[in-house]
Amino acid sequence: MNESQLCFIGAGNMARSLIGGLLADGFPADRIRASDPDAGQREAVAQRFGVQVFADNAEALAGAHVLILAVKPQGLAALARELAPQLDAANPLLISVAAGIRASDLDRWLGGNRPLVRCMPNTPALVQSGATALYATAAVNDAQRNLAESILRAVGLTLWVEDETQMDAVTALSGSGPAYFFLMIEAMQQAGTDLGLPADTARLLALQTAFGAARMALESEDPPGRLRERVTSPGGTTERALAALEDGGFRALVARAMQAAQARSRELAEQLGADA
Numbered sequence: 001m002n003e004s005q006l007c008f009i010g011a012g013n014m015a016r017s018l019i020g021g022l023l024a025d026g027f028p029a030d031r032i033r034a035s036d037p038d039a040g041q042r043e044a045v046a047q048r049f050g051v052q053v054f055a056d057n058a059e060a061l062a063g064a065h066v067l068i069l070a071v072k073p074q075g076l077a078a079l080a081r082e083l084a085p086q087l088d089a090a091n092p093l094l095i096s097v098a099a100g101i102r103a104s105d106l107d108r109w110l111g112g113n114r115p116l117v118r119c120m121p122n123t124p125a126l127v128q129s130g131a132t133a134l135y136a137t138a139a140v141n142d143a144q145r146n147l148a149e150s151i152l153r154a155v156g157l158t159l160w161v162e163d164e165t166q167m168d169a170v171t172a173l174s175g176s177g178p179a180y181f182f183l184m185i186e187a188m189q190q191a192g193t194d195l196g197l198p199a200d201t202a203r204l205l206a207l208q209t210a211f212g213a214a215r216m217a218l219e220s221e222d223p224p225g226r227l228r229e230r231v232t233s234p235g236g237t238t239e240r241a242l243a244a245l246e247d248g249g250f251r252a253l254v255a256r257a258m259q260a261a262q263a264r265s266r267e268l269a270e271q272l273g274a275d276a
Protein backbone atom coordinates (compact mmCIF):
# COMPACT_ATOMS: atom_id res chain seq x y z
CA MET A 1 0.00 0.00 0.00
CA ASN A 2 3.08 2.14 -0.31
CA GLU A 3 1.90 5.15 -2.27
CA SER A 4 -1.83 4.54 -1.98
CA GLN A 5 -4.26 7.33 -1.22
CA LEU A 6 -7.16 6.10 0.90
CA CYS A 7 -10.57 7.71 1.07
CA PHE A 8 -13.11 6.80 3.73
CA ILE A 9 -16.70 7.52 2.73
CA GLY A 10 -18.44 7.83 6.08
CA ALA A 11 -16.41 8.93 9.09
CA GLY A 12 -18.20 7.14 11.92
CA ASN A 13 -17.16 4.48 14.43
CA MET A 14 -15.72 1.91 12.05
CA ALA A 15 -13.91 4.43 9.85
CA ARG A 16 -12.34 5.98 12.94
CA SER A 17 -11.20 2.63 14.26
CA LEU A 18 -9.54 1.86 10.91
CA ILE A 19 -8.02 5.32 10.53
CA GLY A 20 -6.64 5.27 14.09
CA GLY A 21 -5.15 1.81 13.58
CA LEU A 22 -3.57 2.75 10.25
CA LEU A 23 -1.97 5.87 11.73
CA ALA A 24 -0.67 3.86 14.70
CA ASP A 25 0.92 1.51 12.13
CA GLY A 26 2.73 4.46 10.55
CA PHE A 27 0.45 5.12 7.60
CA PRO A 28 0.81 8.86 6.81
CA ALA A 29 -2.19 11.04 7.70
CA ASP A 30 -1.75 13.06 4.51
CA ARG A 31 -2.64 9.98 2.44
CA ILE A 32 -5.99 9.53 4.17
CA ARG A 33 -9.13 11.52 3.37
CA ALA A 34 -12.59 11.13 4.82
CA SER A 35 -15.99 12.45 3.85
CA ASP A 36 -19.16 12.72 5.87
CA PRO A 37 -22.25 14.92 5.56
CA ASP A 38 -22.27 15.37 9.34
CA ALA A 39 -20.12 18.35 10.38
CA GLY A 40 -19.64 16.95 13.90
CA GLN A 41 -18.25 13.69 12.54
CA ARG A 42 -15.91 15.56 10.18
CA GLU A 43 -14.62 17.77 12.94
CA ALA A 44 -14.07 14.83 15.31
CA VAL A 45 -12.05 12.92 12.71
CA ALA A 46 -10.01 15.93 11.62
CA GLN A 47 -9.17 16.91 15.20
CA ARG A 48 -8.36 13.44 16.44
CA PHE A 49 -6.41 12.15 13.46
CA GLY A 50 -5.31 15.19 11.45
CA VAL A 51 -6.72 13.79 8.19
CA GLN A 52 -8.36 15.93 5.52
CA VAL A 53 -12.15 15.88 5.69
CA PHE A 54 -14.82 16.74 3.14
CA ALA A 55 -18.57 17.26 3.12
CA ASP A 56 -18.67 16.32 -0.55
CA ASN A 57 -17.89 12.69 -1.45
CA ALA A 58 -16.85 13.58 -5.02
CA GLU A 59 -14.25 16.02 -3.75
CA ALA A 60 -12.93 13.53 -1.20
CA LEU A 61 -12.47 10.65 -3.63
CA ALA A 62 -10.56 12.62 -6.29
CA GLY A 63 -7.17 10.92 -6.68
CA ALA A 64 -7.96 8.06 -4.29
CA HIS A 65 -6.64 4.58 -5.13
CA VAL A 66 -8.84 2.92 -2.54
CA LEU A 67 -12.36 3.87 -1.45
CA ILE A 68 -13.50 2.44 1.86
CA LEU A 69 -17.28 2.52 2.08
CA ALA A 70 -18.07 2.92 5.78
CA VAL A 71 -21.70 4.04 5.87
CA LYS A 72 -24.59 2.13 7.45
CA PRO A 73 -25.93 -0.74 5.30
CA GLN A 74 -29.19 1.21 4.88
CA GLY A 75 -27.33 4.05 3.15
CA LEU A 76 -25.14 1.97 0.87
CA ALA A 77 -27.39 1.65 -2.20
CA ALA A 78 -27.91 5.40 -2.47
CA LEU A 79 -24.23 6.09 -1.88
CA ALA A 80 -23.12 3.50 -4.47
CA ARG A 81 -25.43 4.98 -7.11
CA GLU A 82 -24.07 8.43 -6.34
CA LEU A 83 -20.48 7.20 -6.67
CA ALA A 84 -20.93 5.00 -9.78
CA PRO A 85 -20.46 7.70 -12.44
CA GLN A 86 -17.38 9.05 -10.67
CA LEU A 87 -15.51 5.75 -10.65
CA ASP A 88 -15.04 5.07 -14.35
CA ALA A 89 -11.89 7.10 -14.99
CA ALA A 90 -9.79 6.10 -11.95
CA ASN A 91 -11.35 2.67 -11.29
CA PRO A 92 -10.27 2.63 -7.62
CA LEU A 93 -10.35 -0.47 -5.46
CA LEU A 94 -13.56 -0.47 -3.43
CA ILE A 95 -13.72 -1.92 0.06
CA SER A 96 -17.08 -2.26 1.78
CA VAL A 97 -17.27 -2.82 5.52
CA ALA A 98 -21.08 -2.90 5.59
CA ALA A 99 -22.76 -5.72 7.50
CA GLY A 100 -25.09 -7.91 5.46
CA ILE A 101 -24.80 -6.28 2.05
CA ARG A 102 -23.76 -8.85 -0.57
CA ALA A 103 -20.95 -7.97 -2.94
CA SER A 104 -23.14 -8.74 -5.98
CA ASP A 105 -25.80 -6.23 -4.86
CA LEU A 106 -23.25 -3.55 -4.09
CA ASP A 107 -21.49 -4.19 -7.41
CA ARG A 108 -24.80 -3.80 -9.27
CA TRP A 109 -25.46 -0.46 -7.53
CA LEU A 110 -21.91 0.63 -8.44
CA GLY A 111 -22.54 -0.02 -12.13
CA GLY A 112 -21.14 -3.56 -12.39
CA ASN A 113 -17.78 -5.28 -12.68
CA ARG A 114 -15.99 -3.10 -10.12
CA PRO A 115 -12.94 -4.31 -8.22
CA LEU A 116 -14.76 -4.81 -4.95
CA VAL A 117 -13.69 -6.37 -1.67
CA ARG A 118 -16.32 -6.99 0.98
CA CYS A 119 -14.89 -7.23 4.44
CA MET A 120 -15.97 -7.45 8.07
CA PRO A 121 -13.53 -5.71 10.41
CA ASN A 122 -14.10 -4.87 14.07
CA THR A 123 -13.47 -1.82 16.22
CA PRO A 124 -10.33 -3.14 18.04
CA ALA A 125 -8.66 -2.16 14.74
CA LEU A 126 -8.22 1.16 16.55
CA VAL A 127 -5.55 -0.43 18.73
CA GLN A 128 -4.22 -2.63 15.92
CA SER A 129 -5.89 -5.67 17.44
CA GLY A 130 -8.69 -5.99 14.91
CA ALA A 131 -9.89 -9.14 13.18
CA THR A 132 -11.06 -8.86 9.58
CA ALA A 133 -12.45 -11.40 7.16
CA LEU A 134 -12.28 -10.45 3.48
CA TYR A 135 -14.10 -11.63 0.38
CA ALA A 136 -13.07 -10.59 -3.14
CA THR A 137 -15.23 -10.44 -6.26
CA ALA A 138 -14.01 -11.82 -9.60
CA ALA A 139 -13.02 -8.33 -10.80
CA VAL A 140 -10.35 -8.02 -8.08
CA ASN A 141 -6.85 -8.79 -9.38
CA ASP A 142 -3.95 -10.12 -7.29
CA ALA A 143 -2.42 -6.70 -6.72
CA GLN A 144 -5.76 -5.33 -5.51
CA ARG A 145 -6.27 -8.36 -3.29
CA ASN A 146 -2.86 -7.77 -1.74
CA LEU A 147 -3.59 -4.08 -1.35
CA ALA A 148 -6.87 -4.72 0.48
CA GLU A 149 -5.21 -7.29 2.69
CA SER A 150 -2.27 -5.04 3.54
CA ILE A 151 -4.60 -2.20 4.59
CA LEU A 152 -6.56 -4.43 6.96
CA ARG A 153 -3.49 -6.34 8.14
CA ALA A 154 -2.02 -3.05 9.33
CA VAL A 155 -4.79 -2.97 11.95
CA GLY A 156 -4.87 -6.63 13.00
CA LEU A 157 -5.47 -10.19 11.86
CA THR A 158 -6.83 -10.83 8.35
CA LEU A 159 -8.22 -13.89 6.66
CA TRP A 160 -10.00 -14.52 3.37
CA VAL A 161 -13.27 -16.38 2.99
CA GLU A 162 -14.00 -17.93 -0.39
CA ASP A 163 -17.68 -18.56 0.39
CA GLU A 164 -19.39 -15.20 0.86
CA THR A 165 -22.26 -16.67 2.87
CA GLN A 166 -19.77 -17.21 5.71
CA MET A 167 -19.64 -13.44 6.16
CA ASP A 168 -22.92 -13.59 8.11
CA ALA A 169 -21.30 -15.92 10.65
CA VAL A 170 -18.12 -13.84 10.73
CA THR A 171 -20.25 -10.77 11.47
CA ALA A 172 -21.94 -12.63 14.33
CA LEU A 173 -18.59 -13.75 15.74
CA SER A 174 -15.88 -11.13 15.28
CA GLY A 175 -17.79 -8.16 13.81
CA SER A 176 -20.23 -7.89 16.70
CA GLY A 177 -18.01 -9.87 19.09
CA PRO A 178 -16.23 -6.96 20.79
CA ALA A 179 -19.63 -5.87 22.14
CA TYR A 180 -20.16 -9.27 23.78
CA PHE A 181 -16.84 -9.01 25.58
CA PHE A 182 -17.53 -5.40 26.59
CA LEU A 183 -20.84 -6.58 28.05
CA MET A 184 -19.03 -9.33 29.98
CA ILE A 185 -16.56 -6.77 31.32
CA GLU A 186 -19.41 -4.44 32.32
CA ALA A 187 -21.21 -7.30 34.06
CA MET A 188 -18.10 -8.48 35.93
CA GLN A 189 -17.28 -4.93 36.97
CA GLN A 190 -20.81 -4.39 38.27
CA ALA A 191 -20.85 -7.72 40.10
CA GLY A 192 -17.45 -6.94 41.65
CA THR A 193 -18.78 -3.62 42.91
CA ASP A 194 -21.89 -5.34 44.26
CA LEU A 195 -19.61 -7.78 46.11
CA GLY A 196 -18.04 -4.83 47.91
CA LEU A 197 -15.09 -3.69 45.81
CA PRO A 198 -14.50 0.01 45.06
CA ALA A 199 -15.68 0.78 41.49
CA ASP A 200 -12.17 1.60 40.23
CA THR A 201 -10.74 -1.59 41.66
CA ALA A 202 -13.53 -3.67 40.10
CA ARG A 203 -13.00 -1.93 36.76
CA LEU A 204 -9.24 -2.47 36.69
CA LEU A 205 -9.47 -6.09 37.77
CA ALA A 206 -12.20 -6.87 35.21
CA LEU A 207 -10.23 -5.24 32.37
CA GLN A 208 -6.88 -6.80 33.21
CA THR A 209 -8.47 -10.20 33.66
CA ALA A 210 -10.15 -10.01 30.23
CA PHE A 211 -6.89 -8.84 28.65
CA GLY A 212 -4.81 -11.49 30.44
CA ALA A 213 -7.18 -14.32 29.55
CA ALA A 214 -7.34 -13.31 25.86
CA ARG A 215 -3.57 -12.89 25.64
CA MET A 216 -2.91 -16.19 27.38
CA ALA A 217 -5.38 -18.03 25.13
CA LEU A 218 -3.78 -16.46 22.05
CA GLU A 219 -0.25 -17.33 23.09
CA SER A 220 -0.92 -20.78 24.51
CA GLU A 221 -0.83 -24.01 22.55
CA ASP A 222 -3.58 -25.35 24.80
CA PRO A 223 -7.24 -24.83 23.88
CA PRO A 224 -9.28 -22.44 26.09
CA GLY A 225 -11.03 -25.41 27.72
CA ARG A 226 -7.70 -26.69 29.06
CA LEU A 227 -6.74 -23.23 30.31
CA ARG A 228 -10.13 -23.03 32.03
CA GLU A 229 -9.52 -26.35 33.76
CA ARG A 230 -6.22 -25.04 35.17
CA VAL A 231 -8.08 -22.21 36.90
CA THR A 232 -10.66 -24.60 38.28
CA SER A 233 -9.47 -26.30 41.46
CA PRO A 234 -11.63 -29.28 42.45
CA GLY A 235 -13.90 -28.14 45.25
CA GLY A 236 -12.76 -24.55 44.81
CA THR A 237 -14.30 -21.19 43.94
CA THR A 238 -14.13 -21.30 40.12
CA GLU A 239 -15.97 -24.62 40.07
CA ARG A 240 -18.90 -23.01 41.88
CA ALA A 241 -18.89 -19.99 39.56
CA LEU A 242 -18.72 -22.08 36.38
CA ALA A 243 -21.50 -24.35 37.64
CA ALA A 244 -23.69 -21.26 38.07
CA LEU A 245 -22.87 -20.14 34.51
CA GLU A 246 -23.56 -23.60 33.03
CA ASP A 247 -26.80 -23.94 35.06
CA GLY A 248 -27.88 -20.58 33.67
CA GLY A 249 -27.41 -21.84 30.11
CA PHE A 250 -24.41 -19.67 29.32
CA ARG A 251 -23.24 -21.62 26.25
CA ALA A 252 -26.73 -21.87 24.79
CA LEU A 253 -27.24 -18.17 25.41
CA VAL A 254 -24.05 -17.29 23.52
CA ALA A 255 -25.13 -19.57 20.68
CA ARG A 256 -28.55 -17.90 20.58
CA ALA A 257 -27.00 -14.43 20.52
CA MET A 258 -24.76 -15.33 17.61
CA GLN A 259 -27.59 -17.03 15.70
CA ALA A 260 -29.61 -13.82 16.13
CA ALA A 261 -26.74 -11.73 14.76
CA GLN A 262 -26.25 -14.08 11.79
CA ALA A 263 -29.98 -13.99 11.07
CA ARG A 264 -29.97 -10.18 11.17
CA SER A 265 -27.04 -10.09 8.73
CA ARG A 266 -28.96 -12.34 6.32
CA GLU A 267 -32.09 -10.27 6.81
CA LEU A 268 -30.19 -7.06 5.95
CA ALA A 269 -28.93 -8.74 2.77
CA GLU A 270 -32.46 -9.78 1.76
CA GLN A 271 -34.17 -6.51 2.67
CA LEU A 272 -31.61 -4.05 1.39
CA GLY A 273 -30.25 -6.17 -1.47
CA ALA A 274 -33.67 -6.20 -3.11
CA ASP A 275 -33.19 -2.48 -3.84
CA ALA A 276 -32.93 -2.40 -7.64
Ligand SMILES: NC(=O)C1=CN([C@@H]2O[C@H](COP(=O)(O)OP(=O)(O)OC[C@H]3O[C@@H](n4cnc5c(N)ncnc54)[C@H](O)[C@@H]3O)[C@@H](O)[C@H]2O)C=CC1
Pocket residue numbers: 009010011012013014015035036037038041057070071072073075079097098099120121122123175176
Ligand atom coordinates in the same frame (compact mmCIF):
# COMPACT_ATOMS: atom_id res chain seq x y z
N1 LIG B 1 -19.27 -0.29 14.40
C1 LIG B 1 -18.77 -1.51 14.24
O1 LIG B 1 -18.32 -2.16 15.22
C2 LIG B 1 -18.72 -2.12 12.89
C3 LIG B 1 -19.37 -1.56 11.82
N2 LIG B 1 -19.32 -2.15 10.58
C4 LIG B 1 -20.01 -1.54 9.46
O2 LIG B 1 -19.47 -0.25 9.25
C5 LIG B 1 -20.45 0.59 8.67
C6 LIG B 1 -20.48 1.90 9.45
O3 LIG B 1 -20.84 1.62 10.78
P1 LIG B 1 -20.49 2.64 11.95
O4 LIG B 1 -19.20 3.29 11.66
O5 LIG B 1 -20.68 1.91 13.20
O6 LIG B 1 -21.67 3.69 11.73
P2 LIG B 1 -21.69 5.24 12.08
O7 LIG B 1 -23.10 5.68 12.08
O8 LIG B 1 -20.84 5.48 13.30
O9 LIG B 1 -20.94 5.90 10.83
C7 LIG B 1 -21.50 6.03 9.56
C8 LIG B 1 -21.18 7.43 9.05
O10 LIG B 1 -21.57 7.52 7.69
C9 LIG B 1 -22.00 8.85 7.46
N3 LIG B 1 -22.77 8.86 6.21
C10 LIG B 1 -24.09 8.55 6.04
N4 LIG B 1 -24.42 8.69 4.74
C11 LIG B 1 -23.30 9.09 4.08
C12 LIG B 1 -22.99 9.38 2.72
N5 LIG B 1 -23.91 9.26 1.76
N6 LIG B 1 -21.72 9.75 2.41
C13 LIG B 1 -20.77 9.84 3.37
N7 LIG B 1 -21.00 9.57 4.68
C14 LIG B 1 -22.25 9.19 5.01
C15 LIG B 1 -22.79 9.18 8.70
O11 LIG B 1 -22.95 10.58 8.87
C16 LIG B 1 -21.94 8.55 9.80
O12 LIG B 1 -21.00 9.46 10.33
C17 LIG B 1 -21.77 -0.15 8.73
O13 LIG B 1 -22.11 -0.58 7.44
C18 LIG B 1 -21.51 -1.32 9.66
O14 LIG B 1 -22.23 -2.46 9.29
C19 LIG B 1 -18.58 -3.27 10.35
C20 LIG B 1 -17.89 -3.85 11.35
C21 LIG B 1 -17.95 -3.38 12.73
Ligand SMILES: O=C(O)[C@@H]1CCC=N1
Pocket residue numbers: 099171175176
Ligand atom coordinates in the same frame (compact mmCIF):
# COMPACT_ATOMS: atom_id res chain seq x y z
O1 LIG C 1 -23.99 -3.92 14.71
C1 LIG C 1 -23.72 -3.88 13.51
O2 LIG C 1 -24.63 -4.04 12.67
C2 LIG C 1 -22.31 -3.66 13.07
C3 LIG C 1 -21.79 -4.81 12.25
C4 LIG C 1 -20.88 -5.57 13.14
C5 LIG C 1 -20.68 -4.68 14.28
N1 LIG C 1 -21.44 -3.63 14.20
